[in-house]
Amino acid sequence: MADKFHTVVAATLLMVAAVAHAQSRFEEDFDDKDKPWQEIAVQLPAAPQPGDLVPFYVSATATQSFAIDTRSVSVGQDGVIRYTLAAVSDAGAKNISYEGIRCATYERKLYAFGRNDGSWSRSHRDQWERIQSNAANRQHAALTKDFFCVEKTVAGSAEDIVQRLRQGQTLAPQSNR
Template identity: 55%
Template sequence: MLNKKLRYLPHLAIIGLALLPVSQAFAADEEEEDKEWREVALQLPEAPKAENLLNFYKSPSQSFAIDTKSLTVAADGTIRYSLVATSAGGAKNISYEGLRCQTYEVKLYAFGRPDGTWSRSRRNQWDMISNTGANKQHATLFSEYFCEGKTIAGKANVLLDKLRGKKSSYY
């Protein structure tokens, strides 16, 4: 009986060797997921200029635009951009923000001042994106322009084309 079982041993070894690359691929995926994410250093852009603003969302009380010159996809997988929110009465709020497709989060890096300088945010934290209330602009950026599921929808030029309503052929 033992001899019958032993005769299959070489076949099992061959099958094991054949499955080795598959198991290594799964191990590599697990290692990639286990790696601690690190945010790259912040570099604030120039203040937004009116000619570079691209409107993308309008709520009952505000309209929102992205400064096209500020939009970047950082090495850490964040999408960074200057956001200009304009109230129905004409008041403007400018912020520099980051969005993470992988985690459905947004972070406020800095506030724009009237003189064109930035005031860094004291809150150094990522927050879940809300699809209700006053902050639907982030959910709109996530779902309609910047992300495809948990993946960034492309390089900065592709994201800008999406914001402009163009279909890009270089995803």
């Protein structure tokens, strides 16, 4: 009888240990904190059309005006907001670029430059860079703070972001602009 009791106890302990191990593996599989971030493959969008460009405010001292192609705005599974940016200088020079902003790290990346024929030229500077709030690159800080991110989180879906851009409805209080 004692042997049967010990066998049942041993089997029960093995079963409890197996369940505990399975539970820890289950939790490990869903623990994204310790997994390294990985960027998804980027697909370049169609060239922007004038009717899809929505301007946004950068600063009173900006020497360029900026607009986002609303058809190009996307939020990837990797947490990156990707968009086409149109910049026009006071002298009339135009630049089109396809870029990404990562709220979690307050970084930006330049993927490609638009050509006059509507095609793209991939950027040779294919790395993430910290967003600066200085006058020279204020457009990235304005997008991040005013339309894209709350703290280190993407502020809604691509549709939410486009709606804010179209309505000129910023996330930041007016005093912070």
